[in-house]
Amino acid sequence: MEDxxxxxxxxxxxxxxxxxxxxxxxxxxxxxxxxxxxxxxxNEWRKDIxxxxxxxxxxxxxxxxxxxxxxxxxxxxxxxxxxASQENPEYAGIAKGPFxxxxxxxxxxxxxxxxxxDHVEGAINGALEEGAKECAGSFWRYNETHFLHxxxxxxxxxxxxxxxxxxxxxxSLESSGHGVSCATKLSQFNPEGxxxxxxxxxxxxxxxxxxxxxxxxxxxxxxxxxxxIDQVGHRASxxxxxxxxxxxxxxxxxxxxxxxxxxxxxxxADSLARRKFDEEGVPPKRKAIVQKxxxxxxxxxxxxxxxxxxxTTGNAGLIAPEPHALWLQPGDWTRDELFEEVKDGLWLTxxxxxxxxxxxxxxxxxxxxDGIFRIKNGEIDGAWKDVRLTxxxxxxxxxxxxxxxxxxxxMWWGExxxxxxxxxxxxxxxxxxxxxx
Amino acid sequence: xxxxDFAVDYAQQKGATYSxxxxxxHATEYFSLKNGVLDALVYTTDEGIxxxxxxxxxxxxxxxxxxxxxxxxxxxxDAVRIAKATKRKDPISFASEPAVTSNWSVPxxxxxxxxxxxxxxxxxxxxxxxxxxxxxxxxxxxFVSTSLRISKYFANSEGSRIRSYSPRVRMYYYLTLMKGGDxxxxxxxxxxxxxxxxxxxWNTLENVLQEARTCQNAxxxxxxxxxxxxxxxxxxxxxxxxxxxxxxxxxxxDRVLGREASQAGKSFxxxxxIGQKVGSPVVNVVDDPTVEHAIAYYLYDDEGVRARRRYLxxxxxxxxxxxxxxxxxTLRTRSNGASRATNYDREPIPxxxxxxxxxxxxxxxxxxxxxxxxxxxxxxxxWNIDDKRFNGKYVGREAYLIENGEVQGxxxxxxxxxxxxxxxxxxxxxxxxxLLTEAGFCGKSDPGQALDACLGGPTMRLRNVSxx
Numbered sequence: 001m002e003d004x005x006x007x008x009x010x011x012x013x014x015x016x017x018x019x020x021x022x023x024x025x026x027x028x029x030x031x032x033x034x035x036x037x038x039x040x041x042x043n044e045w046r047k048d049i050x051x052x053x054x055x056x057x058x059x060x061x062x063x064x065x066x067x068x069x070x071x072x073x074x075x076x077x078x079x080x081x082x083x084a085s086q087e088n089p090e091y092a093g094i095a096k097g098p099f100x101x102x103x104x105x106x107x108x109x110x111x112x113x114x115x116x117x118d119h120v121e122g123a124i125n126g127a128l129e130e131g132a133k134e135c136a137g138s139f140w141r142y143n144e145t146h147f148l149h150x151x152x153x154x155x156x157x158x159x160x161x162x163x164x165x166x167x168x169x170x171x172s173l174e175s176s177g178h179g180v181s182c183a184t185k186l187s188q189f190n191p192e193g194x195x196x197x198x199x200x201x202x203x204x205x206x207x208x209x210x211x212x213x214x215x216x217x218x219x220x221x222x223x224x225x226x227x228x229i230d231q232v233g234h235r236a237s238x239x240x241x242x243x244x245x246x247x248x249x250x251x252x253x254x255x256x257x258x259x260x261x262x263x264x265x266x267x268x269a270d271s272l273a274r275r276k277f278d279e280e281g282v283p284p285k286r287k288a289i290v291q292k293x294x295x296x297x298x299x300x301x302x303x304x305x306x307x308x309x310x311x312t313t314g315n316a317g318l319i320a321p322e323p324h325a326l327w328l329q330p331g332d333w334t335r336d337e338l339f340e341e342v343k344d345g346l347w348l349t350x351x352x353x354x355x356x357x358x359x360x361x362x363x364x365x366x367x368x369x370d371g372i373f374r375i376k377n378g379e380i381d382g383a384w385k386d387v388r389l390t391x392x393x394x395x396x397x398x399x400x401x402x403x404x405x406x407x408x409x410x411m412w413w414g415e416x417x418x419x420x421x422x423x424x425x426x427x428x429x430x431x432x433x434x435x436x437x
Numbered sequence: 438x439x440x441x442d443f444a445v446d447y448a449q450q451k452g453a454t455y456s457x458x459x460x461x462x463h464a465t466e467y468f469s470l471k472n473g474v475l476d477a478l479v480y481t482t483d484e485g486i487x488x489x490x491x492x493x494x495x496x497x498x499x500x501x502x503x504x505x506x507x508x509x510x511x512x513x514x515d516a517v518r519i520a521k522a523t524k525r526k527d528p529i530s531f532a533s534e535p536a537v538t539s540n541w542s543v544p545x546x547x548x549x550x551x552x553x554x555x556x557x558x559x560x561x562x563x564x565x566x567x568x569x570x571x572x573x574x575x576x577x578x579x580f581v582s583t584s585l586r587i588s589k590y591f592a593n594s595e596g597s598r599i600r601s602y603s604p605r606v607r608m609y610y611y612l613t614l615m616k617g618g619d620x621x622x623x624x625x626x627x628x629x630x631x632x633x634x635x636x637x638x639w640n641t642l643e644n645v646l647q648e649a650r651t652c653q654n655a656x657x658x659x660x661x662x663x664x665x666x667x668x669x670x671x672x673x674x675x676x677x678x679x680x681x682x683x684x685x686x687x688x689x690x691d692r693v694l695g696r697e698a699s700q701a702g703k704s705f706x707x708x709x710x711i712g713q714k715v716g717s718p719v720v721n722v723v724d725d726p727t728v729e730h731a732i733a734y735y736l737y738d739d740e741g742v743r744a745r746r747r748y749l750x751x752x753x754x755x756x757x758x759x760x761x762x763x764x765x766x767t768l769r770t771r772s773n774g775a776s777r778a779t780n781y782d783r784e785p786i787p788x789x790x791x792x793x794x795x796x797x798x799x800x801x802x803x804x805x806x807x808x809x810x811x812x813x814x815x816x817x818x819x820w821n822i823d824d825k826r827f828n829g830k831y832v833g834r835e836a837y838l839i840e841n842g843e844v845q846g847x848x849x850x851x852x853x854x855x856x857x858x859x860x861x862x863x864x865x866x867x868x869x870x871x872l873l874t875e876a877g878f879c880g881k882s883d884p885g886q887a888l889d890a891c892l893g894g895p896t897m898r899l900r901n902v903s904x905x
Contacts, residue, residue, distance in 0.1 A: 030519070033883060035696045038526050041496040041784055042519035043884075046512055047485065049502065064481035066502045078480060084555045086475045115522050136698035138883045166883075168699040173825060178699075243471050244577025244613040244622070319469075319477045352702075353821035357832050357850060358622040360577070360613055365830060367823045369702070386828050388821075388854070413700045413883055435828040435856045436903035 005149035011075040017054040021150040024050040028143040035136035092306035097153030101276040109186040126195025131203035132169035140164040154281020162272040165191040169198035177201025182409040205371035208385035215429040217345030222422035227415040238304035239320035247362030257397035263290040267324025272419040282314040327421040331403030340378035347373040362393035391431040402426040451517040453490035457593035461781035464586040487781040492520040494528025500782035532765035536596030541736040545632025552633040577613040597741035606635035616656040628732025628876025662851035668811030673872035676894025683857040684722040685789040687826035690764035702824025716753035716861025726790035731891040739785035742774040779886040793893025797867030806842040852905035868896035
């Protein structure tokens with residue numbers, strides 16, 4: 001496969017490309033989905049897909065190569081398309097290598113794992129022990145090897161493995177909880193713990209009442225906080241900023257969150273997204289997007305960085321810069337202290353369907369799901385249902401008053417796209433609305 | 438196609454009680470114009486085979502892009518092995534279906550393959566230039582166009598053999614207009630099954646220019662939307678998203694049965710919910726894959742079942758779920774041909790296709806004339822709904838005040854936050870102006886399957902609903 005990446009780049013240069021980056025991904029992922037407390041399907045993939053990014057006279061095109069017996073012909077088609085295309089004045093080349101890459105180890109036990117049923121059963125049993133009646137979710141064994149070669153001297157391979165389990169436990173349609181476990185070492189994988197967490201929340205959320213709209217102090221559980229951190233990470237992409245999909249335009253160096261908030265992107269540290277290189281071959285590094293509430297950087301590839309007179313942050317995707325893995329820096333509160341601080345508020349455990357009225361202003365809403373709990377004088381006082389968080393992304397992060405000392409790695413379907421290390425956090429006076437009956 | 442037939446037969450030899458294989462080739466041209474610059478041009482041909490088997494009562498699925506006998510043999514071995522290993526307690530079965538042999542395709546007036554990508558770029562760029570020429574302050578313009586040609590061959594162990602060719606075009610755009618520190622952001626998404634004639638069929642240039650005009654009008658003259666209970670007239674795009682979110686999703690049988698509980702969620706509708714009242718007698722919502730040129734057009738689904746029109750809500754009552762063969766067997770009925778996958782590497786599951794509120798016999802003017810005090814919300818921007826599909830929210834983008842049957846000036850950010858029964862129970866009139874060109878990316882499943890869907894409907898009037 002490494003040869004294929006090199007062959008693709010050579011073919012592109014031979015046929016006239018000025019710049020080329022090829023990445024070949026050998027996907028050997030495996031998954032079990034489960035519902036109603038038993039597996040519903042097992043999936044496995046054997047896919048070898050090549051991607052090629054090339055530029056010729058600042059005309060840029062990207063494509064896929066799935067048949068490695070026809071590399072010259074496929075490249076010729078892309079060259080033809082590029083030549084007929086238009087110059088992109090914002091294109092500023094690809095990163096100059098060669099680069100030295102780290103050599104992190106891979107857990108061979110995960111690579112060898114070919115049956116995940118015990119992990120699924122462990123998670124389900126954990127939830128049922130807490131009182132859940134119905135469980136659904138997914139178990140994943142990730143095993144992908146990436147081979148990258150660029151015309152600017154970047155070259156390397158990177159095996160990325162991990163295990164992931166997501167479980168939703170239900171006592172009834174309106175009483176549910178969610179738990180996840182993410183690990184790059186099998187010994188650290190805790191599907192039973194995810195099941196117990198989901199089951200506990202579901203059991204605690206029995207007999208929820210309809211909520212009351214207003215402004216509330218809110219304790220965010222790591223899963224929902226992960227969604228809000230994810231929004232910051234993606235909206236900080238220089239691409240999103242220039243396309244009008246971000247409230248962070250013209251806010252570099254300005255306060256976008258409270259002093260308690262430091263959000264870091266780091267593709268080099270241990271997480272389900274750990275990698276040796278981005279899609280230009282640049283080694284990812286740790287950088288603060290937000291430091292003590294101040295927006296420090298956008299996420300860049302070589303072209304967006306040059307346009308904004310800075311350097312790539314090592315976040316190149318095939319087209320747009322993207323976060324790799326995100327960290328909200330832990331604070332100095334315990335979880336219990338965050339709850340004790342709330343006189344009249346809510347504990348939200350999960351959310352979905354985050355949508356914006358205006359990406360530029362950051363006005364959005366999202367729908368809490370699973371356990372929604374009332375907190376009065378620091379104590380849980382019953383469960384709610386059917387409410388919506390309606391606020392502004394900048395205001396919400398500026399309202400964060402406390403962050404817990406411990407965080408956990410979360411990732412979740414549709415909401416937390418990249419692995420995110422999220423603690424508990426307390427934000428003051430956040431908008432809650434509900435549907436009219 | 439021999440490899441597909443081989444996969445089906447080989448799976449039977451390996452002990453599968455049912456097997457199917459699907460070859461798909463997706464030839465895609467995708468480009469984006471960001472502030473007038475051709476920011477991305479992506480040109481791909483993705484091709485492979487997926488195999489799904491029933492073995493020891495469990496489902497296994499495996500996929501590869503290695504189109505050799507050895508490659509296909511390997512995924513059949515995988516699918517059978519992992520299915521058997523899951524040790525499911527309650528065996529899965531499929532509702533019976535006849536074997537089918539068919540070959541269907543969608544006609545293109547301007548063939549996608551014969552229209553050079555540079556011509557496509559130029560046509561969209563022309564629209565962008567016309568927007569710029571309006572001289573409004575538009576800090577961000579973003580257009581995305583996708584031309585997709587899907588070729589398929591499906592075979593199963595019951596004798597079905599189906600070929601198809603389905604060309605699709607999609608264009609979506611975001612416009613951000615600004616005045617002082619105030620912004621108005623618009624998003625529209627159009628879809629079409631057919632060729633590059635799509636751009637003309639959507640009347641794209643005039644629609645985009647009109648969108649910009651209405652954004653500027655809102656910035657110049659817009660006032661806060663009135664609050665309280667009043668009548669609401671919604672335009673076809675709003676009726677379309679309501680049909681999709683508050684009817685199509687809750688009637689997906691896999692969701693009703695809990696298979697999606699951990700991802701896209703469950704449904705407020707229970708398995709015995711057929712016949713339950715959910716709206717007024719004028720509410721008819723259908724899902725119909727066979728509407729010509731709507732983006733999700735197909736004649737056979739990805740289990741080889743003949744597609745047909747499905748009445749999801751009829752006269753305000755729940756009448757049918759969207760079924761695949763697995764859910765149909767569980768609910769002791771027949772599949773209605775709703776099983777689809779995004780590509781060869783995904784399992785087929787129950788999905789919406791072209792979902793729309795059926796038109797009525799009202800003119801839009803007639804509907805507005807009868808409103809004493811209310812809002813005409815023609816389009817929306819922010820929207821979401823809970824995972825049981827009961828609490829929806831739609832926030833107006835282009836909206837106007839109605840007073841004594843007359844349309845007044847623009848109002849901004851009308852918030853329609855209603856329960857599903859409140860939405861459908863308040864409808865008293867549906868217009869003649871059915872629109873089927875609005876498209877969406879319908880998200881579901883794990884791994885994610887964002888699928889083409891048409892969000893259709895006419896203008897619709899809701900009486901005495903709570904607005905903010």
